[in-house]
Amino acid sequence: MSEPVARDPWWLRIDEGIAVVSLVVTVGSVVWGVVTRYLFPQPAAWTYEVATMAFAWTVFFGAATGVRRGLHADIDIFVHYLPERWQTVIDIGNWVLLAVFFAAMGVLFAQLAASTTHVYTVALSLPQTVTYAPLALACLMMLLYHLGRWGRWRATNPEDVEDII
């Protein structure tokens, strides 16, 4: 069983903290929905709305953790057989491509957040900005963590195994 991540200082693990709290909210909301259905005359109508919103945050901030720790799996069956110098060129190309992609995702989610200030959720009447803005922040974190992985190209599979254990 893995211990709480101790490889990075706490302020770098803020992504993980947000994702964990969101996971608790996700599971807790669904459970509360079942409880109110049986124990109260009026079941809580907001539970799935909160659960799906928190779930989106869990996924995006959790994915940022994946970027920080190099946990997103890749397929190296082809590149593995190329000369070392070619491999480095491919890795640098990937690094640049992903940096541009994370930046683009951040911008798109920021645009979504800005354009939905007057679009409200059904149950809680919250502006959709509340849903999208944290996702833009998560994408920004992915970008920053990714930039910080310059030189550490590969997915860290051995770390995966330790995590699973």
Added chain:
Amino acid sequence: MSAVAAWLPALVMFALLLLRTPITWAMAIAAFSFYLLSGGMVPLTAFAQEIFEGTQSISLLALPSFVLAGCIMNASGITRRLVRIAEVLVGHMTGALAQMCTVLGTLLGGLTASANADAAMLAKTIGTEMVAYRYSRAFAAVITSSAAIITSLLPPSIGLIIYGYLAEASVGRLFAAGIIPGLLLAGGLMIVTHITARRRGYKAQRETRASRGELLAALRDGLWAMSIPVIIIAGTRYGVFTTTESGAIIAVYVLFIAIVGYREFSFRQLPGVLAEATRDASIVMMMICAASALGFYLAWEAVPQTMTGWLSTMAGNPVVLLLVINLMLIILGTAIEGSAALIILTPMLIPLIGQAGIDKVHFGIVLVTNLTIAGITPPVGGLMYISSQVLGARMLDYSREVLPYLGMMMILLVLLSVFPQLSLWLPDLIYGARAVQ
């Protein structure tokens, strides 16, 4: 869009996959390229919305809950109790530790949802014990990784939840459909293990069968945990909660029995367990989100219909079609990791399956079994990698030892393909032949 522009995103994806771009981002970038190439026909913000949509599925809400329940289980001392049950059940058999591994894999399968987690757990517990008792490291790695495959078929299986979402199939029926194939796989593993163990002289762990008293005591000790699959099936069957809600209920139930029932789990462990569950769930979920965005492109350009067009000539004969798809998946599975292949291939194959009149639930069991078997095939088998890493087995030795097990699994795969009743009998019995859960 021109034909070149229509196919470019697919080519981008395959090129990036070959060039070691992480699978999730390769799919997402390929999807993004479609929006860029559409020349404003589809706004770019729609790409962000499609990625986001992957997280808005009610059925996928079950995924993090079941992952969390599995992580709590693994941390709560349940494995020790299940080892005890396995020991009293098969400890008297030849090659007892290897047989115990299969039984433990079956018991864990009904609890933890993740084959990877189970492979690690089996290798750490029984695998290391096997090495201490002079079983070969490669054999120990093979049996621990093979037993973990059972997890992907027994409820609550993450693979089946993902398939249910992508194929728009009933997750409740899929859960029930996996039980008989899972038990058949366990039986097959035990037969192959028995033959190998007799030839090599691997010993029993106890001289006589366990007494009825020992058996009852062990079962009573593990009863709380073993009730979980029953709660899921019974709860959804009788409408107490939905499959999605069952995940959250089980997570709370598991936390309760870990703290109050078994008293081997403290709140101090909780942050680590939550972090582990979050990582495991979000890595898979982000891949599904990327697949969701890619799915928009695939549907827009009718890529699945075109790519599987040559297969559709076989749609008149569902059995032949299933066998050909199996063969294709086995070859693909040696190169692409199982869950990634599941996420990429399901949307492509489902239209074809519908055209051939094959039941989606039946196909889901065949597909998930096939792709999880890929987990023990070199060179990219994830389960193989985990068990070998923990037990220090060499890939060449592993490749040799795994052959009889692979042979048995291929036979099982053919049986599952040819006889849909093996998958459909139980869900039809529980939910009714026409019910949608």
